[in-house]
Amino acid sequence: MNTCDWPLLGPLQWTSYVNKQVRVKAGKDEEHRGWLLTVDPVSASLVLVDFGLPGKASVQVVMGHAVEEVQVLQEADQETTERLQTSFLPPTPRRLDPEVLTTTRVRVRSWLEKNRIPVEEEGAELRVAGVLTITAPYGPDDCCSSNQIILDRIQRLIQNQPDALETEPEPTGSPKD
Structure with missing residues (x-):
């Protein structure tokens, strides 16, 4: 996709990239990889999650105006999709006696x-x-x-x-x- 295309795609097209592992080219020789958690509808910024270590997740935001190309590397399986959806929820309160x-x-x-x-x-x-x-x-x-x-x-x-x-x-x- 072209440099100017990403911000112009809009929310409906962006959702087709959510829960997929992507490679994002941004700026000069800058490349980011991760699972696309969401896209900010105002700035077109991408929120990428990387599950490097077990029980840990790192989050990276790539500003929408800098995106030159987004390439899907892999579809998420059921486990990865659930992990993406639940990683940033508050812990469920435990039932107290x-x-x-x-x-x-x-x-x-x-x-x-x-x-x-x-x-x-x-x-x-x-x-x-x-x-x-x-x-x-x-x-x-x-x-x-x-x-x-x-x-x-x-x-x-x-x-x-x-x-x-x-x-x-x-x-x-x-x-x-």
Whole structure:
């Protein structure tokens, strides 16, 4: 294909290259290879993925205006297509034991109250000072509030919460007779 052709092809033609291993010539003596994940519809830039090492993927963006030629090297098999489609999805949340969630919710509430933070339970959520909500699994990233100052302080407080296994230190010294 000609230098100017790639950006002019448009999204319908670009999709015919998606999930295929391609060689892209761009600029002077510049060549890129990888699996075409997607094409940006505005800039015609190509997103190439290379699965070099097991469990790893490298991503490279080739700017659309620089593309001189795109050549299909190989069609993706079912496994490669699935890998391309799922490589950049967030991990699926694991199902947590309801007993663990209850224990964690009680620990977080107790910790906040110990630090003189007004907190109440609303179903499975914790409501802090009427302006912040903490949902399961009750970690710093599970806090939601439009008040950034309170959000930051509560997240920091939860992050600095002592582990559940820690107990109050035993007093040292000899027992009184």
